[in-house]
Amino acid sequence: MFVRHLILLGIVAAAYSLPLDQANWQLVPNADGYLHLVNINPYNLPEANPSDPEVLFNPETDIEFRLFTRSNPTQAQILQINNPASITGSNFNPAHPTRFTIHGWNGNGNDGMNSRTRDELLALGDFNMITVDWSVAAVTPNYISARNAVGPAGFGVGRLIDRLIELTGANVNNIYVIGFSLGAHVAGNAGKHFNGRINTIIALDPAGPLFSAGQSDAVSPQDGLYVETIMTNAGLLGANEPLGQSNFYPNGGRNQPGCGVDIGGGCAHGRAPAFYIESLRSSVPFRSTRCASHDEVLGGVCTPSGPDANMGGQPSNFGRGVQGIYFLTTNDASPFARELTLETVKQRLLGEESKRADRADFSIEEKSAAFVGEAGGGKKQQRFNGKCHRCGKTGHMQRNCRVKKPESNANTVVGGMC
Structure with a gap:
């Protein structure tokens, strides 16, 4: 029944995309496979097809x-x-x-x-x-x-x-x-x-x-x-x-x-x-x-x-x-x-996010690896060899990047890419 419903609706949708003078009527099968002439023109009342009257519904x-x-x-x-x-x-x-x-x-x-x-x-x-x-x-x-x-x-x-x-x-x-x-x-x-x-x-x-x-x-x-x-x-x-x-x-x-x-x-x-x-x-x-x-x-x-x-x-x-x-x-x-795999994240980062100036020094592979590590709860974290855009240091895990908040002298662990 479910598959037949999709077939029926597909035929109607395809007909609906045609000009009205070409798409007033279509032959479609019902759930038992019998063909019916269906009026799919919203400007032509269903009563115009007496074999398929509008259903009375309470x-x-x-x-x-x-x-x-x-x-x-x-x-x-x-x-x-x-x-x-x-x-x-x-x-x-x-x-x-x-x-x-x-x-x-x-x-x-x-x-x-x-x-x-x-x-x-x-x-x-x-x-x-x-x-x-x-x-x-x-x-x-x-x-x-x-x-x-x-x-x-x-x-x-x-x-x-x-x-x-x-x-x-x-x-x-x-x-x-x-x-x-x-x-x-x-x-x-x-x-x-x-x-x-x-x-x-x-x-x-x-x-x-x-x-x-x-x-x-x-x-x-x-x-x-x-x-x-x-x-x-x-x-x-x-x-x-x-x-x-x-x-x-x-x-x-x-x-x-x-x-x-x-x-x-x-x-x-x-x-x-x-x-x-x-x-x-x-x-x-x-x-x-x-x-x-x-x-x-x-x-x-x-x-x-x-x-x-x-x-x-x-x-x-x-x-x-x-x-x-x-x-x-x-x-x-x-x-x-x-x-969240390296490849799916790579495709995501190929969008606007990958063009951000503060990450321009890193390849898409490096940024993808870091993103997967962050989203994966640390199971797949990768270590950068490049320069961190947050703190300027190299060779640390991206979750361990420490920077100083502007309003404080306290070092704070910052999640997100570095």
Whole structure:
């Protein structure tokens, strides 16, 4: 189902990039392989295709909320907005953090993104894992119909959170909502329901076709106390613009290593949930460089501009001052996270940082070796033979550089390159 969803969305995205007079209708397969004529022109009402009418969708009754905890890690308990006993009689524990996961177009609650996120987090600790199945609206060859349902679906998620707070005393500050593709916009709309008070929204390659930054039902930086996007197929299946407070562009955010030709973008699109799921328990973080601009990172270039940050992870970056545009590289297969190696740092330092005048006396190899030593907790420290730009001495470990503070005569150990 997940792969078919990516194929369908890829066809629509490709058609969406064509002039409207060439792209009003496309034949696409459904989950069973049958072809449907799909109207992907936003200016032509779905009713123009009577075989694929817009789905009637009541979010309060048509969304299935599946609760998993360590007490029931694989057998779901169904929570219902209008059935208080389904909540109070469940294993939901308001003392535990709550995580919602939301699928995309033509997906459902059984999608791998949902089950794998659930399994990783329950292996990590006690969580209330709630899978949002909005397939009544999402499973349709009519992309516009599914796209137009993200607002109501997000409202439905918000209504369940209302009930959890009302009936159990759950704390909205202990809730994350994680969505993929169209589900990322559903997550954003759940945040809008709470005027941005949900702790964290994670938007995994939010769907791009028929969305743009600033639209009322698109995920936005204001939807949560912390909103993070992971962009892996920007401009095709995924949105092109930064839609979060922090926006991570692995490998430049458009194409992903290991995906081959990937004409429809499905492989790259699917890397966003794969990266996020790995980040939850990986001993190697997805370390990312903050970049000067969105435009340059899409070209695979990053001028360092501020502190580094980790992409994804548990807990999130909430409260850590992480915001802006971030670039990172990954491996072409799992495990995707890359250790801070001499080569990756060398590539990073070949950017603007390597041009700093106070380090011009050192080769890129020397600077890379020092950086790896600093980041590696001393395990790979290298000794310079050159002249230290901080103290003027030679032949000492970069962590042991001692300089005098201007306001004091006391020698102070200075981290950072020397």
